[in-house]
Amino acid sequence: RYLKHAKVPLNEYNFSNNKIANVQSQLEKLIMKNFYLFKSAKEAYRGYIQAYASHSLKNVFVVDQLDLTLVAKSFGFQVAPAVNLTVNSSKRSNKSNSKGDKIQTK
16 A cells, blocks of 8 residues: 555566466575575575564554565575564664664574
8 A cells, every 4th residue: 555655666477377487496596505595595595584673663563463484485484583682772862872672583
């Protein structure tokens, strides 16, 4: 509804299931086998969740409603990895505390 309100044109495409390759399992196996891919995917996953949690449109990007299992799958994980996140609250007036609130994901 935000895009419609902003008059952003949207195009919807339909693809038949037989034309879409299922590469999810291959991606998951590759990331589990390669340490550097795993590390990069984990950092990307962490960065995505951190960006999602710190977005200014809190009524749209509600981090508590985010399905971390599905997000992890999109980064090639079978199971969501545990990552520590630091989310700074915009309500804080004391700038000396730069660590913010810690969020543990699993």
